[in-house]
Amino acid sequence: MNGNDQVSRCGYVAIVGRPNVGKSTLLNRILGQKISITSKKPQTTRHQVLGIHTEGATQAIYVDTPGIHLAQGDRNKAINRYMNDAATSALRDVDLVVFIVDRTKWTEEDELVFQRIEHLKVPVILALNKVDWLDDKAELLPFIQKLAARRDFAEVIPISAIQGDQVSVLEQAVAQRLPESIHYFPDDQVTDRSQRFLAAELVREKIMRSLGNELPYQTTVEIEQFKYQGKTLHIHALILVEREGQKKIIIGEKGERIRQIGRDARVDMQDAFESKVMLNLWVKVKRGWSDDDRALKSLGFDDLG
The missing domain is CATH 3.40.50.300 (P-loop containing nucleotide triphosphate hydrolases)
Incomplete structure (x- = not known):
């Protein structure tokens, strides 16, 4: 009670x-x-x-x-x-x-x-x-x-x-229909996921929304830096793709697409983390990552519970 x-x-x-x-x-x-x-x-x-x-x-x-x-x-x-x-x-x-x-x-x-x-x-x-x-x-x-x-x-x-x-x-x-039980999490907690995970997912969301039918499903995001300097949160995110052509699609003409992805992601991050955010994005080709069990594990795809 x-x-x-x-x-x-x-x-x-x-x-x-x-x-x-x-x-x-x-x-x-x-x-x-x-x-x-x-x-x-x-x-x-x-x-x-x-x-x-x-x-x-x-x-x-x-x-x-x-x-x-x-x-x-x-x-x-x-x-x-x-x-x-x-x-x-x-x-x-x-x-x-x-x-x-x-x-x-x-x-x-x-x-x-x-x-x-x-x-x-x-x-x-x-x-x-x-x-x-x-x-x-x-x-x-x-x-x-x-x-x-x-x-x-x-x-x-x-x-x-x-x-x-x-x-x-x-x-x-x-x-x-929930069983009688004590609460497993603090009442003010809303997820089990870290802010780093949420940052990576927000970048990936903007990629998926931006690319439409050109979307390379062989895309994932890895957060390389996530740290506060004063009141500003500095995030460095690496976007991994499998082919050079996909890298060009994400970067876009004169880099405009990746800048837009970064702007959109930064807005959501500032709302989510209640902080000013400086976001830097890079794109790298890592061939075959989506069909490589070891690569998936290193990217965090090993949390089946």
Whole structure:
């Protein structure tokens, strides 16, 4: 019990779904701040990220996961296997699962996710996201009935993560199903990730948003320096790509693209770290890093939990 004689609850909640259904957008909406990066590109999230939401006596520890996807063709590299393993491992030892689908769109990858959760013993809440994009809400009912015939979902909740519609209803449904427990994290902590990790992710987000269809998925970001000098935070970030052509794309004509990426990332960093930020970016070619297990481990892709 806490001081208000409320039952103290705490538990882990895995947010799962195929790529680009809005998992990270939902987490950021619940937390009221950016913890997971977002873009319109599939596979933006590469790591498990904990988002800790404490309200009164209840602490929900959300696990944002990479989108579970079919590993074939260009998506059958070591990094793709890592992302699928990271998402699947999040289902171990959680108290609750939120399964997100995109309205009434059902793909092979949705089926793959469903197979991963089909036999879980913990409650699964089905969240139908992006319903604000539906012209006819009546389309939802037969889709829901079809899925409900395959699994007894704890609840089915239509939401719009980006608009915030029904997200509070989802949060309440989660809170009601968390076990009685002391809180695992301080009540003011919002993530398990370091500021260095968040800085790298913010740079990568701006790369993904800037490059559109030119986006080289074989891109990652490594923070080489992260230190305060007086009231200013100095960050040196290394952008790794696999080919010279990708390096040229990121740098852009006369360096304009990388300058824009840096400007956009610095704005978000200053908000996140509540400090003036001096950001320096470099681009380096590291051939084959995304299909090299040792290289991935050295870059921090070894945190499956």
